[in-house]
Amino acid sequence: MKTKQYKSLLEVKDLQTYFKTDAGIVKAVDGISFDLNEGETLGIVGESGCGKSVTNLSIMRLIQSPPGKIVGGEIFFEGLDILKLPENELRKIRGNEISMIFQDPMTSLNPFLKISTQMVETIRLHQKMSHKEALAKSIQMLQLVGIPVAEEKIYYYPHQFSGGMRQRVMIAMALSCEAKILIADEPTTALDVTIQAQILDLIVELTKKMNTAVILITHDLGVVAGMCDNVCVMYAGKIVEKAKTMELYKNPAHPYTEGLIKSVPRLDRAHKGRLFSIEGQPPNVIDLPDCCPFHPRCHKVMDVCQHHYPPTKDLGDQHEVACWLYVDEKEFPND
């Protein structure tokens, strides 16, 4: 059934996800593409509302419809187009092959069911195990994510845990079926700063151990630097720059990426004056005209930026950027 001749584990091609609202059609994700290989960690960075989360919900086909709809593109998981799979095939992938951790651990666990129920259910859904075995495995997973007295705490309800502990439970649950891909959607945003690092370390440690590929969604470039192999920078529903992490930090090509990097406070460099910040607000993605959506905030804006969206240019070494700065002037559309 599965074709083994796929290039990468996950391949997203020209994905488009739109939302119909009263005010118009919101193009939350508008033609993005990226690849993910086994064991690799990919970071997706951008301001809130740029379509990071929608991208990943689209991969799992978890977009609420209506109002949302995946209107175009392909998503190949091990060569299978997820968007064309029937519901029952899809369910075998969800939680089993690709699993997810959500932003808010407070609301992502069912408050009415004990942790044991929720974990055992996940394991037995995808693996042939008795209840007892599944329970044992759940406890083992909880221990793995560092929950003390797991064999007792597994019978707790979610509200009896702290936020950090709940996120650990979520991670344990997500990894309990040894998924090939873990999508972590801002896993630390809702947590205390002191706990954030612990959770991130935990994710890195466990996924390395299990050889799980990770898609890490975040607005925090610092997090990306520490964890990811590759980075996609998203702006207004599009990927504006894609590169290996080190390359991106060293040579940010897109003015937006540049701005993002400059706006991260750094301790290893001498502090000169004010911290850099990108002026203005991210745009509302309803009825955007054909232009670079970043141009009103861009300090290197040119005439052409205001009328046409830039094509994607390969700068070599898997570094891609969508900006007119890197396009030969001869190629500019003339109107």
Add this chain to the structure above:
Amino acid sequence: MNLLNKQAEPQATNEFDQVIVGNSLSKDAWRRLKKNKMAVISVFIVIIYVLLAICAPILPIYPYDEIILDHQHLKPSLVKNAGQLLMEKRMADLYTQAWREGRFELSEEKDDMIWAWIDKGEVNKVWDYMYKEGNIRMAEGTFVFNTAEQRRIDTLNTKLKTDLQISVKKVWYTPEGGKRINISKLPLEEIVAIYADMVGTTSEIETEQYGREIEQQLLKTIMRQNPDLTTEEYNLLLDKELSGLSERKRDTLIRENIVAKITSQAKDIALFDLKEAAGNESVNFPLNKEITIKGALSASVKATKMHERRYYLGTDHQGRDLLSRIIYGGQVSIAIGFIGTITSVLIGTILGALAGYLGGKIDYFIMRVVDIMYGLPYMLLVIIAMAIFGRNIINLFFALAIISWLTISRMVRGQIMSLKNQEFIEAARSMGAPTRRIIFRHLIPNSLSVIIVFSTLRIPSFIMTESFLSFLGLGVQAPYASWGSLVGDAVAGMTLYPWKLFFPALAMTIFLFAMNFLGDGLRDAFDPQSKNQL
């Protein structure tokens, strides 16, 4: 022509040079409401109802309390007038009688059918059938009425032609050489004198006479309000009432009585005058005329042919026009719905806002009261209140208003509690705004959308409660009507007179539907997130 050159207002644009359309909450809500077809239709329905209720006195409908006993239980008809319906009824009756006597033969099958109907109590079907069948036979000439029957038909015919409905609009008194005066504007002594003169007695006798009559009237009212008491008790109550009666009230009562007497006299005279004219069709009706009663007394009267009335929705058991009763009943129901809601929302909002804003002991106290009242079967308490304090609209209204502020006060309290910690309230407070101002200028206006939505949904439930009580006979009392009392009156005779149940129920249901749809629409409009919530 400066106007034409007026420059377009500079429009706000965003960073992409797109025009930004301003968007206030109310504008936004209004736009969403307009999109909701059911809500828009409902708005129109509600407006029509309210207009009808307000304009009821000037609408060309019969008075809602005008009793014409001849017109009891006439069925609704768009084309036939009361006389024609009465004639139909009479003829159907005669045919049926003839059938019972064996002079009007039907096939055995049909006989069985009719007996089956009679057994089931569906007399209407029998009459309809016999009337149709009878008319066919009359036309064929296979059945004729006998003389007695023919006479009854003729009598009815004459009656239908000559019966008049006379309403006396004003009674005038013309003193010698003076201008005529409306007698209800004269001082009491003069009216008494005029009346005494009219009936040929003296003022003293009349005054005494009226003292007694008032007693009788009071007694009647007491008896109606308190059935099943002994004579002794009635006398006690009467004395109490009489001693409580002020001079002025007594005078008014006497005056009303005498004017009523004179008016009815005028009616009789006019009837006598016009009866003949109606018979030989020498006068056209309706007719407005001024007639002389006696001496210096005259009256303007309006005369119409009683049986030319049309009852589009039929009549009730006292021959009152159902259409008019539904409209006036709607007036009562809608008024109670609106005024009651406003009162309860006012009480609830003020108490809720106080509790929410001040917090502490006041909050605790108000909310405990609300909690305890919530635990009471309040409808039953209203029923008791009505039973004890008398069944009239004012009591009903108070009873309802007192119990229905609970929910709104809880809602407003919640809203205020969440608002009061927001920055703009902090700002107002830091600028030294007094509590009253903060509550009424900042907090309540910001909770307004919640209050509006709630009120709209409250109106139908208020109307339902009122009709519920009226249905039980504990609400609005005759001759007034409300939708509930109309339905309540109709339930007993539902098989024979289905229209009495059908039309008021329909009128009420449509209004309640419209109010509910409107309320839902408003809620969705103000709070789109709640789209799918209750």
Add this chain to the structure above:
Amino acid sequence: MTKYIIRRLLGVIPTLLVIITISFFIVRVAPGGPFDGERALPEVVKRNIEAKYHINDPLLVQYGRYMFDVLRGDLGPSYRYKDHDVNFYIFESLPNSMVLGVIAISISVIFGILSGMLAAIHQNSWIDYLSMALAVVGISVPLFVIGPVLQYVFAMKLGWLPTSGWFSTGDGWKTVILPALTLAFADFATIARLTRSSMLETLRSDYIRTAKAKGMKSSSIIFKHAMKGTMLPIVSYLGPAFAGIITGSVVVEQVFRIPGLGKFFVQSSFNRDYTLIVGVVIVYSVILVIMNFLVDIVYSLLDPRITYT
């Protein structure tokens, strides 16, 4: 848990006290009552009442005695009937009302939840529209209209069911159907709407998304994960629902001529039989208070987040 129950029970007391107090003063101040001095009561009744209330004692003593009696379950003599006291009449009619009420609330809860869930699961389908249309009818049309209409259609026109009566009239259980349906309609409507919206909201919540991401079937998501969250608002609506059933039964018993407590209540309020009215109200209130209490307990059992301290 026990502590919690005791605390809730203690909360019930003020409500009951208020009811009994109101009742006492209603009987005292009501015009045309036995204390009014103007009303001539049958000698037997008068003696009964005097014996019961010790009219010459101070008011507070009387109040205390009344309270004590009511708490003991003695509702006093009737103003109107000399043969039996209020307790007798209440116990005679209460079972009928209970049967009607229990059947009605069961119908409304079962069908309300079913149609609400169907509507939510098949949002914007004909099932959704149909059940919501039915719910709007239930909310907009008063039950004293629904009752006669059902009577007219099913009893008079179609002849399937009896118009009125209650068990004894030979039709047996058939007599229950129409009144129970009438009484159930309003609450059915509210529960259906409540279930639908609650279900939709639950289905939109984050933890349902998690369940979906785990690869669960929609049916097991609905029954295992969404059910409890959906039921909570419905359970808390049950309190008002019971109150609605009680008030509704007053009308329904009137329309269908059922010899229940509600019919008694209306009759006695016309007769100004104050002790009987007050007795009925106390009984109703106690039922209501007990129901509210049970609803609270069930709610706290359903929602693990509620602590019993």
